Amino acid sequence: MSRIATTFAALKAQNRKALIPYVTGGFPFADITPELMHGMVAGGADVIELGVPFSDPSADGPVIQKAGDQALAMGIGLAQVVEMVRVFRQKDDKTPVVLMGYANPIEAYDLKRGKNAFVRDAAAAGVDGVLVVDYPPEECVAFAGTLRSHGMDLIFLLAPTSTDERMAQIAEVASGYVYYVSLKGVTGAGTLDLGAVEAMLPRIRQHVSIPVGVGFGIRDAATAKAISRVADAVVIGSRIIQLITDQPRGEVVPLVRDFLAGIRQALDAPAGSGDSA
Numbered sequence: 385m386s387r388i389a390t391t392f393a394a395l396k397a398q399n400r401k402a403l404i405p406y407v408t409g410g411f412p413f414a415d416i417t418p419e420l421m422h423g424m425v426a427g428g429a430d431v432i433e434l435g436v437p438f439s440d441p442s443a444d445g446p447v448i449q450k451a452g453d454q455a456l457a458m459g460i461g462l463a464q465v466v467e468m469v470r471v472f473r474q475k476d477d478k479t480p481v482v483l484m485g486y487a488n489p490i491e492a493y494d495l496k497r498g499k500n501a502f503v504r505d506a507a508a509a510g511v512d513g514v515l516v517v518d519y520p521p522e523e524c525v526a527f528a529g530t531l532r533s534h535g536m537d538l539i540f541l542l543a544p545t546s547t548d549e550r551m552a553q554i555a556e557v558a559s560g561y562v563y564y565v566s567l568k569g570v571t572g573a574g575t576l577d578l579g580a581v582e583a584m585l586p587r588i589r590q591h592v593s594i595p596v597g598v599g600f601g602i603r604d605a606a607t608a609k610a611i612s613r614v615a616d617a618v619v620i621g622s623r624i625i626q627l628i629t630d631q632p633r634g635e636v637v638p639l640v641r642d643f644l645a646g647i648r649q650a651l652d653a654p655a656g657s658g659d660s661a
Contacts, residue, residue: 387480387512388537388560391430392595392616401612401651402561404597405644406433406484406621408451409468410460412628416636418471423637425479428648433515433619436465436485443517443541443565447622451629462489462502466509473510482513482539482560490516500530507534513560515539521553528557541565542588542596544580551591561595563619564588566602566611576601578610585614605650612651620647 385393395402405424409417421432437452437460444452462485469481483506493502506514513536519527521540528538537560542551544566554562566581581598588596598611599619608618627643628636 386535386537386560387478388431388482391480392561395430396616401615402430402595402597402617403428403608403644403648403651404431404433404482404599404617404619405429405624405640406435406599406619407624407628407640408435408437408448408455409465410437410455410458411451411625412454412631412636413633414455414458414460414464416633417465417468420637420640421468421472421479421481422475423641424644425476427641427644428651429479429644431480431482431512431617433482433484433621434465434469435621436462436483436489438486438489440488441486441517445622447625447629451625462493466502466505466511469506469511470509477510480512480560481510482515482537483511484515485517487516487518490514503527503530503534503536507536511536513537513539515541515563517541521550521557525557528559532559537561539563542592544584546588548587548591551588555591555593558592558594561597561617562588562592564596564598564615565600566598567600576607576611578607581611582614605646608647609650609653613655618647618651620644 424432437455441449490502531538539560540554540558540562542562542564566576595616597617597619598615602608602618602620603623611618627639
């Protein structure tokens with residue numbers, strides 16, 4: 385059983401929901417990411433999504449795209465992000481880490497280092513899952529199998545526009561969890577429609593038996609609590625990037641830790657105990 389599956393099973397046994405924060409690798413300082421990841425865990429993160437900077441991020445809104453551009457300018461790419469996970473694992477061998485990014489850096493990595501080099505190196509560093517935004521399920525059955533043979537999960541995005549056929553295709557190759565993008569558009573866009581999410585989750589679960597996380601548009605404890613009533617996990621990205629943009633180095637980790645602690649407290653609070661969303 386993968387670290388991701390183990391984590392979700394433990395949370396389910398405790399009747400708790402997963403908190404999955406996202407941060408771009410190498411942002412806002414090139415060498416801060418392992419320390420920031422530990423701060424996320426201290427704040428209550430159950431799984432960490434680590435973004436791989438890429439020059440043409442089709443699903444990222446302006447907030448995360450700007451963070452990626454800044455990290456790229458500091459020389460951060462896929463190899464450096466894999467190394468960040470290795471450093472994080474020196475002190476934490478429990479918290480699952482998912483790399484989120486695009487096909488181009490993975491394929492460039494393998495062209496330079498050999499077939500399946502990315503999977504080999506990511507597994508050795510302690511990566512638990514990979515979410516490749518632009519890999520359609522019908523084209524990555526072999527990739528999913530290679531990941532699973534190295535103890536890693538392949539995670540997919542689902543959207544409000546996903547058809548039943550697409551959900552069924554994803555269910556055949558996905559493992560770990562699926563990530564439901566609750567808004568049409570890019571990260572950080574729009575306002576969350578809780579009713580639409582509540583209507584969509586049963587449809588997804590008709591096809592997908594693994595946990596379902598919801599992200600895009602979750603910005604505070606009240607929204608996270610509301611989403612947690614129907615989802616297995618809450619994913620928060622753009623809000624964290626906004627929080628640490630232009631902050632002094634010494635403020636970055638405490639800000640994220642304390643922000644997540646507030647979300648964690650809301651997620652763990654009994655139903656009806658003060659959440660008004």
